[in-house]
Amino acid sequence: MKYNSQQWFDCARWLRCLSLLVAATVLSATAVAADEADREVPVNRRVLPIAAPWQPPIKVFDARDVKAPPVFSVEAPENAPNVVIIMIDDLGFGGTSAFGGVTPTPTFDRLAKNGLRYNHFHSCALCSPTRQALLTGRNHHSVNMGSITEFATSFPGHTGKLPDSCAKLPEILRLNGYSTGHFGKCHEVAVWEISPSGPLTRWPTMSGFDKFYGFLGGETNQWSPAIYDGITPVDNPAKGDPNYHFMEDMTTQAINWIRAQQSLTPDKPFFTYFVPGATHAPHHVPESYIEKHKGKFDAGWDVIRKQIFENQKRLGVIPADSVLADKPQDIQDWADLTADEQKLFARQAEVFAAYLDMADSEIGRLVDAIDELGELDDTMIIYVAGDNGTSAEGGMRGLYNEMTYFNGVEETVDDMLKHYDEWGSPSTYPHMAAGWAVCFDSPFTWTKQVASNYGGTRQGMVIHWPAGIKAKNGLRTQWHHVIDLAPTILEAAGLPQPRIVNGVGQRPMEGVSMLYSFDGPKAADRHLVQYFEIMGNRGVYYDGWFAGTVHMFPWSPPQNTLQNDVWELYHVAEDFSMSNNLADQHPEKLKQLQEVFLSEAIKYKVLPIDDRRQLRANAVLAGRPTLMGDRNSLTVYEGLGFLPENDFIDTKNRSFEIVAEVETQGQDANGVLVSQGGRFGGWSLYVKDGKPVYTYNFLGLQSFSVTADKPLPAGKSTIKLDFAYDGQSSDGKPKLGAGGTATLTVNGQPAGSGKVGKTQFAVWSADETANVGIDRETPVSPDYTEESSKFTGKIDKITLTVK
Template structure:
């Protein structure tokens, strides 16, 4: 180490008292000015070291100090988190499932398989918990973003004192990328007006390619590249699962080509196998006839395979089905035919997804990085979804709008041959969800049963895990992934990030279990809560209550809920309720739940679901609160439903000022949503037209008899709503330059939601078309749109 000489002291002191003081401090402590201090990685961004002023006049006589650069610790692993959507414990073949998942199996065979790993029971909460290491209420993510409220713990806005693993690693020298489903940004912040502070790029991810909502049409997705909406290519073979994998591989290769010394962190979150179950027909055909025996036989088969593989303990019982799930043998032939097709489609979707994940893993291997890449392959962010209800759904949006026709068996059978294609937006019957959640009883949304929260987890890291193909039985949760990554990378938990003191990480590292199958559990207490379904795990026991089924409404008050008690250390599947035998233990866990609920902002409990799609009722912010009018201009668009004026359950008027070339004019003036529900004001062969598409089930059309005159014109659409019950009908009237052109009676309207991901646009129709009537690609308008004003009445 080189130290300053005495004569240099006079030079530094001559420079001023501050510099002199700094010199004296350095000299008296024995620190030379050339020394590079240890980086303080507990405060992010890492501060550059202080360097004394340079007093040499000529650069040729001076030596430049080294440029400050943050690098990851030596040998820090790459990190890849793979999160499949809506898949239960019995879904993968390594966990006994009947659907081949060769990539998951490979990761488990070459690494570790965890059979007691848990989620929160729902999408957004699980994702925030996974990426932050904190409980979902600590992240203000009590439920999905679309039903956020004003209560603490439920606002849908990630607080500044909760940094993501992307931000922690990025500020420690990693390249970071996120691909696929996001679903954590507050819905009123997903617009060109922002704020962008909680978009992927601003919470730690250098690169983002994916969709911002809870689901997307896999054939025609609503995609963002970073903060910019983009349209998928005009390719009949396009599928988002394939596209996102290719984009992820390309980013990873680019990063490694340019900065091979720099580790990367990737969050890879397919929209699969969340509804809609969209998959090329060749994958569906691979499973033809394989589900004809029905969910009872196949659930039993999964259970027996789990016992055979040892993935569940010997002596585990298969838990009962919920009472609402019918025996397969009691179904009609038509029901069995339809439901088997639904399962074939789901199986094809899962198999395709796992193969695409295999393509990603192979790309890591081909770069020579697989041995030093820590991969978490999490088979589900919650249990398999039962949101398809008793019969499944032709269009999942019928569930959110409480429309019974979408689940009518005879109606759905009309679409049997096209199930899973672009002309459907399907979900499967709840009986299959219970089947793929074996050996447990319940499903997604039920946080008080392991069927809603138990996920298969494979961990693969050849450089860091000596064991191969071993089972790990330690009890863990999604919040444990972040501290595991930090320990594996030899990084501390940061106490300050971007100037904000951080809430302590609430998970525990799993690293202790990597090479010790017999290590004692370290995660010994964990609360669960979702829509009032709630419970607590504590040291081998679980107490919980089923407040509401995913396909039903609550039937009891919170005070009147019946609690169950399971000794899960001995009863893996929660098959035997011990509440009556051990009332003292039940009371102990109930009291512990309340203590944890207060600690983590779980209260007040809220069992509302579809009601909370209305921001006024929910009490959350909305861009349009108090607004009666919205004026848009040509080129504006890609506006999700929560960032567009709400024309549901009300009268409204659209006034569009345009310029046309008469009967040659084609295309959309303004529209919202798409093929599975929405509306469009457009021009066909010069004739103004309004179409209201009710959930893809029926379309109501008004069209002028004569073309528009050349030049300027004002096209007006007035919708007179009947009032009364939400979703009531109304009358749509078209006018041109103040004269009535046509009208149509709209018998039903959508009360709660047009779409989960499709957008409103001026001058074109993105994603899927509201109608197939457009004469130009994407309904692009061939005239000029001066402005469009939508006014609520």
């Protein structure tokens, strides 16, 4: 279409009129906006991050002639409290002295006397699920944490990866004006994401915490921990200090962070998540604490269990008519044990009690620091005594080295007694006998892992907040769960649950706020239904009743198929300890609760039930991703390290070779080329006085070494370690844990050969890492320390190939 000149003129005039009209409208809106600029605009905290208010355009040319607008900042609601969550690891209902325990916990008791104890508070029976549920306010399958991260699968509810639709409490608080810090254990990161390649989005500092100082995984050596400051590994945190202990270190870090935060931003509330590795294995504690508990457990677990039970009744944390539930049939009576067994097991309990003592003392140091800042009254402290029941994973005898359990090696009492005097020291990696777990879970039958019994899920818990709770030394009996803590904290801070976080719509929190109970000791329960499930152990609470099945014991395989499990029924409103199974008397009630469980299981992504405990440790069988994938070769370079075994090439149960291209000064060369694991199981290829050495450390119980017959020449060398595995069977399937022959060559010439009698078939370590050019944490070989293990030459590259 063509336009003549008149038409063009009319069109231009019309556009000019339209632009003047738009300009007038904008000026009018600007005037209105300017008039309202000084007015308080309601903050929309349902959408996070909180958007800055709209600023009208400034049309004044000279800055001297106009008032500067305020700089937008996000502030927490007025009177929002500081919040500190403290959670002990692997401690049952009868662990603290405020809940009847025989080990004094003065800090826990101090907070209880000035706050509230909750005696119907529950966990998920396993650490990763409890922690992710606590931090999100949602059921553990809703946040894909059906089990620990090391047992993740590809099924929804079990992937180990937090969905973006379930933002964590620290992220919500941070985006609402809080400072946030995490100290201690983080067992919520998918195992294949713990490497420099990431993604790092689910690490603490990228999922809500401004500060993280702690370890990733289920446990760490408290004397030689593998820890991170943010996303940066901390190289040798002990720095040669013989008295170093991570529990003290993390407490000091937390105190320093809170002090700095209060110095610089005193009007800004802080959220501190303080979660030590204590009292999870390894039970590492200074001798000064152990001395305090010597002889206190000589009476044995049966006597002390009854003592805890009587204490609980005297303190009123269990009803006076409660019955002490039977212990599992597999747990021997103390009187039937040999003198050597009693001696060893009593020592194990002394060290465990000492570890709890130390943890509570360090928590006391944290609480005192907050008090010294004048912030204790305005700080809501939630102290949860356990992320699940006490652990029975030490088996019937306990363990000198916890890794023997995962590799199917049985430790004898005689072998463990050789380490009696050093139990709990850096030369041990210990756990205790299961009888003690049952004891400290009094008055219940079961322990950690058993989600179908309160022994695995009921935790002593205290809330201390003088500015917000009128009652002192109060007891609250309302039924609650860890998913209730996040909604409680948000309500206390005056914050709504957000609908959108970082552009993603949010799944509503599934917990209920506990705030109604603070000043309402007789208030009716608000958490009326809750399912439980961990690897086939499953149950459901429904308005005063509990039904469940113990499908698998912590120390043995499943007792039945999932289809043939026998369910139990308890009227827990009247039977606190679950001592009277009513399944035969009330079959219709049992059927009703089984239907409730199934409904909840479908709703929250619990199905399918997966009881493959050992098989799920194998990533291929479990169906989860691995960093190595199908690769059979990995080339690494100097400086790479801090790699957990899930993120390193797997040399177990197969032949392999390591080829290292190095440059040295010959016989003066020393240090590690590449290593994996440490004192309690691992291997290392290193150079000592110029000679290459390969050492295989079998669970700290036996060591095999091959040393080259002569030093390296000065200059460049190629060192090769060839391991020929002996475990190939006639059917083509490898035998697990067999030995092999290790052969060294230097520049193509034979340099030495020797037998490795046995190998670890399943796990190197829960915390030790693989490193190039150094052996971090604990040393594989006594030939060096971490400090002396740094390679003195130059590493061009190292290639590991499995066959």
